[in-house]
Amino acid sequence: MNKRTLAPPAGPARTLALAQLISRTGDGAYYVTAALFFTQVVGLSAAQLGLGLTIAWTVALALGVPLGHVTDRRGARGSAVFFFLCASVAIGSYLFVRSFPLFVLAACLYAVGQRAGSAAQQALLAGVVPKENLTKVRAVLQASYNAGLSLGAALGGVVLLFDTRGAYLAAFALNSVAFAVGAAVLWRVPPVEAAPAPAEGERTKSVFRDRPYVAVSLLNLVLVLHMPLIDVALPLWIVGHTEAPKWVLSVMFMLNTLAVVVLQVRVARGVTDLSSAARYVVRGALLLGAGCVVFAFSGSGGSAWSAVLLLVAAAGVQTLGEMLSMAGSWEISFGLAPDGKHGQYQAFFGSGLTVAEIVGPLALTGLLVYWGAPGWILLGALFVAAGLGMVPAVRWGERTLAGRGEAVPDVADAAGIADATDATDTADTADRQLTRD
Template identity: 45%
Template sequence: MTSRLIEDGPGRTLILGTLVNSLGNGAFLTCSALYFTRIVGFSPSRLGLGLTIAGIAGLFAGVPFGHLADRRGPRGTAAALLALAGLATSAYLTTASFPVFVVIAFLYALFERGAHAARQALIPAVLNADNLVRVRAKIRVVTNVGVSAGAGLGGLALLWDTGTAYRLTFLLNAVSFLGCGLLFLRLPAVPPAPRRTPGEPRLAVLRDTPYALLAVLNMVMLLHIPILEVILPLWIALRTGAPPALTAVLLLLNTLAVVGLQVPLTKKIEGLRSAVRAFRTAGVALLGCCAAFALSAGRGPVAATAALAVAAALHVYGEMVQSAGSWVIGYELAPADKQGQYQGLFNTGIAAVQMFGPVSLTLLLIDWGTPGWLVLGAVFLAGGLAMAPAVRWAEGRLAGARSAAATAA
């Protein structure tokens, strides 16, 4: 597996920077909730309210900071925003009151999501078409590895359960942001995009309806994220006879599958046609995943475990092919000189799903049960099938814009 992750030049730097940052993020995510409730003393409801307010910043940060990356150059913008996110993480250690916490959490979400948008603009700027999707696949693999390893470090802090141990994980996350930013500064310099032509809107992506549709469809498919993170443990405990420990086993298998299979699967997804097929395949796989979850309802330990294992396998396969397809579609259908703002919009779906997905899927799946799973499966299938006409529409719009630009030149 290690050999498959080796890259030369900019690809290696991107992968290494992502690994460093993911390590800190994994430790932070594992410990942050308990730090704020057990050490600082916030109630869970207040903590949830503060994080929801901060999530609004993450939801709207992508496009403007992506535009800033286009105008100022993605390398320096990404490095600066990563440094600011690291400083915001350090500022959490000074949190003593709820209003201060909300301000810091808001700034952390703003800088972290802004850095993500700038990073998405940096990736195609320093790579070529031949290795873009392959490196993205490897970035996803090392993200999983880093978060898992970081979670292990966070687990040590949970074991010690002291304020000092928790604070060390926050400092580790801060250093990981700074380290990632310094590594990105080793990448080739990327010139800013040309100035806007007279009459061209500042944020052109907000007027590109076909691309916005692509982003919405991708967001729909990203509803698979809360299934494992939020729904799986609740479903096992409340709706099946499977042992609760199965949650940990299925999460581990998901991580191992992504680490071992994401790169090989990506080799088959290179252009728009194969990316569209990937979304169609993901829709079918996730429909099957939802059906298997529905079949596990009310079953005993053996039958429920078997159904949930099938559901998890279909889930991770759909997740991997959808991710690879989204990288191709998101990059190829965005204007080359506006990758920052376009990637900012395309990846806003992640923030939206993380913010609204847990509540909406809990109501749909845990409260409604089997019918809810069938509805969600139909949504996945519809999203996967709708990507083909949406891509054709976006292709036509992009070709028309390029033709108009060539005529004007």
């Protein structure tokens, strides 16, 4: 990959990034306008909206691994296209839904299509990109994800400026079309051979029986609690505990989004194997914890500008921690998954984000808004503990894979003993290999 550009090399990686950019542009417009659309146009109450979305994401969580298994059996490309089209149909149906039961059905289809489609897309990535390049390409996809959300959010802002029924309907139509176009783009990716069916009498091992993988997934669930932080808990914290103006939240959101778009690929270059991945998760967790401490001090009663500086500084520290921990977790999620089972394994690993979206707002609000600074300190400690716990969990996963006859990189120096210069040289070598590919 050329260090001067965010674009992935021509071929499947670039096609996957394009599909990500297109589909998430529609999602960006959806996220900005959804609450007002459902309450002002559809006519749902706030309670109905919250309940319906909770039901939808819970259904997506329950069906994630079974549908991931279907992805492995049917093929990742066809499954990804199918699930993207399901999301397109679901969003399109919102244009005609005017009752709570139909809203719940459409929301369930959308949540399932989005989550299952994301897992299938990761399985497709694992099938068409060499293993040594997976994390770097995944970083490009994350940058495309954030770029699409930013562009879509800007379009959603225009919709809010007009604030008319037609404008809201146009935003949802855009999201529906974006998923359909994304599905068409995904069809250009080479197909991945489906996993063979087990022989008669042979017992297929589920991801739920892979205890090391379950362990790393649960630890990652703690780390991704930073995702709903800026959407729910931080606005309430800023209003109720600091002297900072409300507009600082927009600054923090833009800082996070633009930093990921610009820096995520560069940050991920140092992740080349499970050893470096574990180190990255530890460093990212330490930064997430440090950011929580700074957030705690932002409510200490100083001036408005001191609160703004502390909030922006904390957001910057946490954004770097997010990029480091995510880069490491991608490598771990792919590296510890057996060949032929990336569909169900990626679905299970990604379910942590779904759980965070379901329980995170309530848990973080109670912990931070009602408990205050001690809640921030506790959250930071949880981040650090989860990061440190990832090291023995990855070692456990390595031993498990080795027992199955699958070679994986050694993680003996995962706590950070390896020389930093060697890690940089390894990253540059892998980067040149990706350019040749």
